[in-house]
Amino acid sequence: MNIANYDSFLAIADPHRREILMMLSKEKLPMNSIADRFDISRPAISRHVRVLHATGFIDIEEKGRERICMLNQAGFNEIQDWMDHFEKYWISQLQSLDEFLKKNESINNKKE
């Protein structure tokens, strides 16, 4: 597929790509060192890195003929923003539960 059609969510849907991100959270790595650690072909990894780069999860520093890959926060932020929306939902759910319990408590008190 055309790389332009990928978004952050699709980018992290692939286990290989998540493994690449995990590796880069330990150390910066040049393209081929990443590929060496996988059992799939170098071109496949090259493409995965391209996807992660295009979606803002990876920065690439050109150093002679090498391309050093490192994490870029932008991609992660997109996911986190989305998660934050639902975080708010769970917090409001807890509040509703809390209110419910308090109401019940006062009813129970009346019964006694």
Added chain:
Amino acid sequence: MNIANYDSFLAIADPHRREILMMLSKEKLPMNSIADRFDISRPAISRHVRVLHATGFIDIEEKGRERICMLNQAGFNEIQDWMDHFEKYWISQLQSLDEFLKKNESINNKKE
């Protein structure tokens, strides 16, 4: 594909499925009410909901012939745990930057 092969990351990779989750963060909805709001077919939505349910993003309450869908935190937690790993990375990066700046500061002080 077999639903058993889906994981949380793949579950939220599809825009329709993310839209379903967004809807359910506003209100609980029966299966068909969800489908009504999309321009794709009801069976397609049925499958999306099945995926979200299997991966722990949705709970389903059977109510007569209706199946009421609502959010379930479990799926979101899986994503958040993964995000937390990288959150730690960014914090440690900030610390490194901080240490670097402090070291530089003391060098600059010596120069003066």
Added chain:
DNA sequence: ATAATATGTAACATTTGTGTTACACAAATA
């Protein structure tokens, strides 16, 4: 009892995503 409603699912076509091999090229090394 019949009809309408709310669903599930199989079969199939199509689209999308991933992997491979083969080839190209620039930078570093001998």
Added chain:
DNA sequence: TATTTGTGTAACACAAATGTTACATATTAT
């Protein structure tokens, strides 16, 4: 300069994901 190293990408095959239509079934309403 010739070779090796680090990389990109096109072409293709295959696998996986998504959508559709058609049909089945259980519950509710008439």
